[in-house]
Amino acid sequence: MQTTIDCAVITARYQAVERNDGETTVLELWCRCKDGRSAVILINGINPWIEIASPGICENPEELPHDILAKLQRVLDDSDVISVDEEGIKWTDMGEKKHWRVGVRQPFVVRSLRDRLQKEGWVLSASDIVYQHRFFHIRDLGTHVSIRGDILFEKEGIDGKECVIEDDFSALTKIKTAGGSGIYPVDIIVSANYDDCNQCEPFQAPWTVFSFDLETSILHDTVLCAAATIENWSTGERTTYSFNGKEEDILIGLTDLVRENDPDIITGYNIDNFDLTRLSERCEVLSGKRRWRRQAELFGWGRVDILENESKRRRDGLLPKRGNTRAWSIAGRCVMDAWWQARMTLRPKRETLKFVSNLLFPDNIELQKMDIDSSKMDEEWATRPEEVLKYCERDAELPLSILRSIQAVRRKEAIAAVAKTSLDVAANGVTSQLLDSLAIRYADANDIAVPMTHNVRRTSHIEGGYVHDVEAGIHPWITVLDFKSMYPSIMIGNNICFTTRIDPIHPDQPLKDETIHTSPTGVTFHNSQHRKGMVPALLEHLMGLRDTHKEAMKEARIQGDEALVAFHDQMQYAVKIMMNSFYGVFASVFYRFTHKDLGASITAWARHNIKTIIQKLEDEGNHVVYSDTDSIFVCAPISKEISPTKPKKGKELKTWNSAKKELIRFGNELAERFSQDEAVLEFEKGLSVFFSHGAKKRYVGRIIYPEEDMIVRGYETQRSDSFDALTNNMQNMFEMILEGRSENAVKSVVDLIKAAKRNEIPIEQLILSKTCKGVLLKNGEVDFSKHYANPDSMASVRAAKKRMERNLPFTPGMKVGFIVTNGKVSPMEVEPWDEGQENGGIAKYDGDFYAERLATALGRITEAFEWSSKELLAGNRQANLFSF
DNA sequence: ACCAGTTCCTAC
DNA sequence: TAAGGTAGGAACTGGT
Numbered sequence: 001m002q003t004t005i006d007c008a009v010i011t012a013r014y015q016a017v018e019r020n021d022g023e024t025t026v027l028e029l030w031c032r033c034k035d036g037r038s039a040v041i042l043i044n045g046i047n048p049w050i051e052i053a054s055p056g057i058c059e060n061p062e063e064l065p066h067d068i069l070a071k072l073q074r075v076l077d078d079s080d081v082i083s084v085d086e087e088g089i090k091w092t093d094m095g096e097k098k099h100w101r102v103g104v105r106q107p108f109v110v111r112s113l114r115d116r117l118q119k120e121g122w123v124l125s126a127s128d129i130v131y132q133h134r135f136f137h138i139r140d141l142g143t144h145v146s147i148r149g150d151i152l153f154e155k156e157g158i159d160g161k162e163c164v165i166e167d168d169f170s171a172l173t174k175i176k177t178a179g180g181s182g183i184y185p186v187d188i189i190v191s192a193n194y195d196d197c198n199q200c201e202p203f204q205a206p207w208t209v210f211s212f213d214l215e216t217s218i219l220h221d222t223v224l225c226a227a228a229t230i231e232n233w234s235t236g237e238r239t240t241y242s243f244n245g246k247e248e249d250i251l252i253g254l255t256d257l258v259r260e261n262d263p264d265i266i267t268g269y270n271i272d273n274f275d276l277t278r279l280s281e282r283c284e285v286l287s288g289k290r291r292w293r294r295q296a297e298l299f300g301w302g303r304v305d306i307l308e309n310e311s312k313r314r315r316d317g318l319l320p321k322r323g324n325t326r327a328w329s330i331a332g333r334c335v336m337d338a339w340w341q342a343r344m345t346l347r348p349k350r351e352t353l354k355f356v357s358n359l360l361f362p363d364n365i366e367l368q369k370m371d372i373d374s375s376k377m378d379e380e381w382a383t384r385p386e387e388v389l390k391y392c393e394r395d396a397e398l399p400l401s402i403l404r405s406i407q408a409v410r411r412k413e414a415i416a417a418v419a420k421t422s423l424d425v426a427a428n429g430v431t432s433q434l435l436d437s438l439a440i441r442y443a444d445a446n447d448i449a450v451p452m453t454h455n456v457r458r459t460s461h462i463e464g465g466y467v468h469d470v471e472a473g474i475h476p477w478i479t480v481l482d483f484k485s486m487y488p489s490i491m492i493g494n495n496i497c498f499t500t501r502i503d504p505i506h507p508d509q510p511l512k513d514e515t516i517h518t519s520p521t522g523v524t525f526h527n528s529q530h531r532k533g534m535v536p537a538l539l540e541h542l543m544g545l546r547d548t549h550k551e552a553m554k555e556a557r558i559q560g561d562e563a564l565v566a567f568h569d570q571m572q573y574a575v576k577i578m579m580n581s582f583y584g585v586f587a588s589v590f591y592r593f594t595h596k597d598l599g600a601s602i603t604a605w606a607r608h609n610i611k612t613i614i615q616k617l618e619d620e621g622n623h624v625v626y627s628d629t630d631s632i633f634v635c636a637p638i639s640k641e642i643s644p645t646k647p648k649k650g651k652e653l654k655t656w657n658s659a660k661k662e663l664i665r666f667g668n669e670l671a672e673r674f675s676q677d678e679a680v681l682e683f684e685k686g687l688s689v690f691f692s693h694g695a696k697k698r699y700v701g702r703i704i705y706p707e708e709d710m711i712v713r714g715y716e717t718q719r720s721d722s723f724d725a726l727t728n729n730m731q732n733m734f735e736m737i738l739e740g741r742s743e744n745a746v747k748s749v750v751d752l753i754k755a756a757k758r759n760e761i762p763i764e765q766l767i768l769s770k771t772c773k774g775v776l777l778k779n780g781e782v783d784f785s786k787h788y789a790n791p792d793s794m795a796s797v798r799a800a801k802k803r804m805e806r807n808l809p810f811t812p813g814m815k816v817g818f819i820v821t822n823g824k825v826s827p828m829e830v831e832p833w834d835e836g837q838e839n840g841g842i843a844k845y846d847g848d849f850y851a852e853r854l855a856t857a858l859g860r861i862t863e864a865f866e867w868s869s870k871e872l873l874a875g876n877r878q879a880n881l882f883s884f
Numbered sequence: 885a886c887c888a889g890t891t892c893c894t895a896c
Numbered sequence: 897t898a899a900g901g902t903a904g905g906a907a908c909t910g911g912t
Contacts (some may be wrong), residue, residue: 024901120908289906324898325898327894333901345891348896430898430899430900430901431899431900432900435900452901455897458899461901461902462901462902463902463903464896464901464902464903465895465901465902465903466894466903467890467895467903467904486896486907580900581900582900583900583901584900584901584902585899585901586900586901587901587902588899588900588901589899590898590899591900599901599902603901603902628895628896628903628904629895629896629902629903630896660892674903695902695904695905695906696895696903696904696905697894697895697896697903697905698894698895698904698905713895713896714893714894714895714904714905715896716906718893718894718895719892719894719906720892720894721892721893721907727905746896758894770891770892770893771891771892786891788891789889789890789891790890790909790910793890793909793910794890794891794908794909794910795907796891796892826908826910827908827909827910828908846910853907856906856907857906885912886911886912887910887912888909888910888911888912889908889909889910889911890907890908890909891906891907891908891909892905892906892907892908893904893905893906894903894904894905894906895902895903895904895905896901896902896903896904896911
């Protein structure tokens with residue numbers, strides 16, 4: 001029976017199928033349909049291939065070596081090659097060349113075939129493209145696809161009716177014939193040809209998300225109990241389950257729950273490093289090495305049938321596996337760790353579940369009660385198991401609330417939609433994969449050979465953006481100008497691309513009198529009439545796409561459709577993220593579609609543009625106070641008499657308002673005057689005051705246009721490794737400085753430092769927190785030496801070691817909070833902060849140490865008002881040369 | 885008091 | 897055997 005389904009692709013995998021009539025490769029797509037069902041779609045018709053061409057510079061693609069036929073025959077004779085066909089003429093960096101498409105037996109033989117063909121003297125292209133990704137390239141598909149195919153299996157009773165599964169045997173026969181591996185535990189299994197897959201308008205898929213948490217024994221490493229919450233986005237329902245009893249029953253219970261509820265996304269807090277690792281270990285212990293059925297029963301979370309070959313797969317199989325990569329791989333599902341997502345989005349000062357939850361849900365009273373001492377979990381479990389179980393249930397549910405609150409899933413979904421990849425690539429993939437997705441399909445459509453990823457180690461750095469020296473002190477009336485999408489617009493404006501770089505050895509040279517783009521480094525590029533670059537074309541498309549979504553967002557707002565507003569906002573933001581990642585990837589040494597001169601040219605143009613403008617401004621008497629990469633801070637020509645502090649009322653306010661008006665006029669005038677073609681300078685902000693103590697990348701300002709606000713950059717208030725007593729006070733100080741009350745600022749600092757010396761500052765305001773890396777070893781210990789030259793010289797490592805000694809959780813890569821208890825010795829003594837205990841379980845901090853640090857950090861700022869850190873510490877000002 | 889080296893985290 | 901970039905400030909260690 002035929003059907004057409006609209007669905008979002010979660011992940012893809014392939015099956016190597018051997019049939020009587022030969023071998024084929026079948027693509028498996030795991031999807032969530034628009035109507036809420038889960039699906040596996042088996043796609044036939046895409047066979048793996050690579051492309052080959054003759055080596056050397058090619059002036060005329062029709063001129064072929066005399067023995068080309070014999071050479072091609074030798075390729076065809078290779079046992080892994082099933083066909084050799086002419087592919088057509090494609091652009092390469094050695095000229096336009098005739099290419100041949102070499103059909104390959106299976107994707108997994110490509111690696112060895114590549115070596116053989118290279119030895120034979122062929123130049124390879126399109127030969128390290130992941131097979132599954134071809135599906136998206138060939139028909140220009142993305143995350144959301146509309147597929148017409150044959151139903152092989154259908155679970156009935158979706159709407160809560162009893163599930164009646166059709167005759168499994170006949171379904172299995174049909175699935176096997178279509179190339180599937182077994183009865184996938186999903187609602188519908190469909191077979192289709194890739195010709196029957198089409199683009200579908202992006203939609204927000206009704207995912208099912210599974211979140212879980214374990215409580216484990218410290219003494220025996222066993223699982224004591226577990227809880228899981230399933231969130232169904234179709235119905236909005238959340239259901240929580242808990243498991244205790246025999247360890248194997250807990251694992252089996254979790255596994256059954258996963259298989260029954262069929263989630264697309266697996267989450268939890270720090271599951272990457274802890275819970276999944278622990279389950280995997282316990283599964284091995286409880287099952288013995290070779291008992292795959294037992295393993296499947298205990299940890300068969302993969303969205304595949306329970307089969308021996310599925311349990312043996314090293315990735316995308318029945319059993320979750322990590323391998324060498326950061327992300328876990330489970331067939332058909334996407335692992336999204338709430339810890340990692342929260343860390344990236346919120347950059348919290350500390351990273352425990354409790355801390356992040358309190359940050360996001362300060363009013364949730366559930367978070368305040370139920371304190372289980374996890375360092376004494378065995379004792380807690382023995383004495384009050386019910387409370388532990390409740391606590392576990394809460395910690396299973398919180399990750400769902402966190403993901404929802406930071407919109408992690410919808411953001412990743414939007415990135416996937418813009419980059420046209422499956423959800424898992426957007427969630428767990430690397431930036432170059434996102435770009436590859438767009439670039440490879442463009443290259444294919446425009447006859448550009450796809451080079452291989454460059455296998456080189458980085459040897460040298462390219463020069464980056466220009467940062468102007470900042471003048472210490474208070475500067476009134478500042479206009480901030482910004483280049484709009486600086487690097488992308490330079491790439492578009494100068495047609496920068498590896499396909500347009502003019503290389504003297506390349507047969508395609510500019511015609512006489514033809515204009516070319518010459519970068520300040522001397523690298524030249526064809527103009528876009530001669531040859532439009534791939535990168536500029538992609539970027540222009542993305543710019544247009546962003547405008548489309550912004551327009552649609554406005555329209556949706558008028559219609560009052562908030563869900564649609566949110567959707568287009570996610571989409572336009574995803575486009576922005578994508579555009580901004582272009583430069584980084586193209587400036588990297590390994591990326592396939594780049595050349596080392598490209599990144600250096602982009603930044604050279606950027607430096608040239610901004611320095612030219614700064615020079616012109618200075619020449620005409622408009623002082624530039626600061627500039628960083630794409631922004632310029634200019635003194636507006638407003639009388640020194642007019643105080644930047646906004647008066648409450650009266651004539652002063654009128655004067656102030658006219659100054660503001662002049663600031664805006666000046667900003668707009670500069671923006672217009674200095675914008676040139678693609679290099680658009682925008683008047684972004686007007687500041688009534690700008691302050692810096694004189695260090696680059698550190699400043700504050702009071703914004704009065706377009707809206708009244710405050711901006712702080714670089715200072716300790718922005719840093720997640722600073723402590724609250726410092727950041728809170730510095731924030732106050734900035735506010736006072738910007739209001740023109742610097743004397744008050746100094747006074748409160750002096751008081752604070754006195755309090756520190758007397759140990760009167762509450763200890764929870766003094767927690768320092770830094771990331772601590774390490775490699776988790778099989779025996780549970782952590783090896784710090786891989787990441788640190790001298791691990792014990794690092795305060796965070798010493799704190800982490802103490803945590804482990806005390807059975808407090810520590811996972812490499814997380815921040816470790818600590819208090820300095822003695823700063824008079826080197827290295828200083830620190831105590832880890834124990835979230836579960838009053839005052840972090842620490843008796844006394846080193847007040848002098850904190851007084852010193854406060855004085856140093858705040859002194860840098862007060863120094864601008866002639867209060868040095870020494871004077872702050874002393875609490876009074878010494879008469880000195882500069883006081884008079 | 886000052887140095888170089890290491891590390892973290894941020895601005896763009 | 898993994899893979900967006902550079903510029904920059906600051907804290908700390910372990911020396912002199």
